[in-house]
Amino acid sequence: MTVIKTDCRHFRGDRPCAPHKATGVDCANCSEHYDPVQKRLLITKLAAMGDVLRTTSLLPAIHRRWPGAQLTWVTAPESEPLLQRNPLIDRVIPFRGSLPLELQSERFDVVLNPDAALDSCALAQSARSGTRVGFSFDSRGAPVPLNPGAQAWYEMGLSDTAKRDNRRTYQSMMADVLELEWRREPPSLHLTERQTARGRELRGRHAPDGDGCIVGLNTGAGGRWTYKRWTEQGYLELVAALGKLGHRVFLLGGPEERQRNARLLAASNGAAIDTGCDNSIPEFAGIVGACDVVVTGDTLAMHVAIARGVPTVVLFGPTSLHEIDVFERGQRLAAEGMDCLCCYLPDCDVRPTCMDQLSTQRVLDAVLSCMALPTTGR
Numbered sequence: 001m002t003v004i005k006t007d008c009r010h011f012r013g014d015r016p017c018a019p020h021k022a023t024g025v026d027c028a029n030c031s032e033h034y035d036p037v038q039k040r041l042l043i044t045k046l047a048a049m050g051d052v053l054r055t056t057s058l059l060p061a062i063h064r065r066w067p068g069a070q071l072t073w074v075t076a077p078e079s080e081p082l083l084q085r086n087p088l089i090d091r092v093i094p095f096r097g098s099l100p101l102e103l104q105s106e107r108f109d110v111v112l113n114p115d116a117a118l119d120s121c122a123l124a125q126s127a128r129s130g131t132r133v134g135f136s137f138d139s140r141g142a143p144v145p146l147n148p149g150a151q152a153w154y155e156m157g158l159s160d161t162a163k164r165d166n167r168r169t170y171q172s173m174m175a176d177v178l179e180l181e182w183r184r185e186p187p188s189l190h191l192t193e194r195q196t197a198r199g200r201e202l203r204g205r206h207a208p209d210g211d212g213c214i215v216g217l218n219t220g221a222g223g224r225w226t227y228k229r230w231t232e233q234g235y236l237e238l239v240a241a242l243g244k245l246g247h248r249v250f251l252l253g254g255p256e257e258r259q260r261n262a263r264l265l266a267a268s269n270g271a272a273i274d275t276g277c278d279n280s281i282p283e284f285a286g287i288v289g290a291c292d293v294v295v296t297g298d299t300l301a302m303h304v305a306i307a308r309g310v311p312t313v314v315l316f317g318p319t320s321l322h323e324i325d326v327f328e329r330g331q332r333l334a335a336e337g338m339d340c341l342c343c344y345l346p347d348c349d350v351r352p353t354c355m356d357q358l359s360t361q362r363v364l365d366a367v368l369s370c371m372a373l374p375t376t377g378r
Contacts, residue, residue: 003028009035009070009090038068042108044123045075045115046095049281050303052079055114056187057171059088061180066110074100074123081281085190095119099126114177116143116157134177149176164342169325186327189307191289195282199290202250206273212246213371216291216310217272218301219264220257226347227317227355228297230363232260236267237360238295242367243271250275250291252284252301293370295363298324306330309376313366317354318343329373331366333358 005027010017019025019033027034041062045055052075063069070090073083077094084092093100106128113124113134121143124136135154138144145154153173156162166173175182203214219235221228239249249272251261258277265274275287288294288301289308296302296312298319305312312330314321320342321332334341335357340350 005030005034005036007036008033009037036068037070039066039070039109040107041066041069041071042103042111042127042129043071043073044111044113044120044127045073046117046120046123047076047079048300049076049079049082050300051115051170052076053082053189053300053303053307054170054187055174056083056086056088056189056307057185058114058174058178058180058182059086059188060185061175061182062112062178063088065180069109072102072108074103078281082189085192086188087190088188095123099123103127112178114153114174116145116154118143133179145177147177147179149179153177160344163320163344166320167322170323171325184325184327186309186325187303187307189285189304191282191286195280196286196289198279198283199286199288202273202275202287203290206248206250208246208248210246212248213292214248214250214290215242215367216250216252216275216288216294216296216301216305217264218252218288218294218296218299219260220253221297221299223256224346225318225344227353228299228319230295230297230315230355230358232263234355234358234360234363235264238363238367239264239268239272241360241364243269245368247271248273250287252288252294252296253277254284292375293367295367309374311370311373311375313363313370315355315358315363317341318345318348329375330370333362333366 010019045052072091073089074093074095080092080094083089093102108127108129111124111127111129111132113120116135121135121137124132132146134150135143136146145151156166172182217235242249251264251272251274253261255277261274265272285304288304291310293311294305297315302314306326312326314332316334321334335354338354341354
């Protein structure tokens with residue numbers, strides 16, 4: 001009878017495994033590639049995209065706790081590209097509003113849910129497993145922490161005051177939620193050569209002369225919090241200052257930044273390049289990785305830059321500076337002397353605003369300081 005090792009990490013069932021395709025080896029005589037799965041783990045972390053990406057910091061700790069584990073991650077479809085090709089994830093399943101068929105028939109040794117959101121808790125509760133860590137539902141269908149380490153994050157999610165008083169990073173608190181040993185490992189984002197090609201092409205075509213650097217300016221910050229986004233005047237002045245010093249600016253953004261970036265480009269006197277506002281998420285990440293420094297608000301571009309190893313200057317207003325770890329590759333800036341920072345309000349009537357009080361000179365100084373830091377994005 002033919003030997004089939006269904007417990008191997010590389011086993012696919014409906015197609016040849018990767019080692020067989022690469023070398024022709026069969027199960028019966030495979031010892032070099034045979035990797036028996038010790039535990040089957042499920043992570044239910046759907047959104048937001050930046051949160052999904054920064055949660056990848058926990059992957060090494062997960063594998064330290066469960067050596068030889070096979071890891072399945074269920075996430076929102078838009079976040080799937082952020083997890084693909086990660087060598088610490090065996091399978092990524094997009095969640096489209098109903099329980100994926102795979103989860104209806106499979107059993108997991110442990111379900112890890114770091115999120116108290118209703119959809120994540122529903123998935124964690126529905127998955128077939130005897131052990132759940134993080135969050136799930138109580139008997140009334142309310143999200144609740146399952147273990148003591150999840151209590152602090154749970155309470156922060158219900159209180160803006162607790163969020164404002166917090167001084168710990170997201171990843172260190174998530175390690176507590178999932179009962180992991182935290183060693184402060186950065187997030188990871190893995191791209192193909194094709195996905196980084198546009199970034200390399202832009203850098204090759206627009207690289208400044210001499211010792212000039214490429215500085216990416218991510219000019220938007222989504223629509224949830226008005227003052228997560230720095231002022232247009234600030235960006236105009238920063239582009240001009242960088243241009244005078246011989247640096248090149250890459251304007252970064254999505255569809256919402258199209259008009260703003262067009263205005264910045266028109267006023268840049270040739271110092272700025274519009275990298276486009278309709279790039280796919282992997283292409284956008286490739287362009288971010290082509291920069292020497294990135295300036296951004298607390299948004300997806302920040303998480304991408306950190307994950308790609310690009311020195312990052314992050315501008316904070318209504319959200320928490322302390323939750324963000326730049327892993328010694330950047331600086332975190334916020335207005336000085338304002339007691340209303342980290343308010344988590346979608347809008348406010350305080351004038352001047354927290355973003356008005358971030359001066360161009362202060363941001364420029366941070367950018368110039370970050371130019372001395374190494375980048376691993378390329």
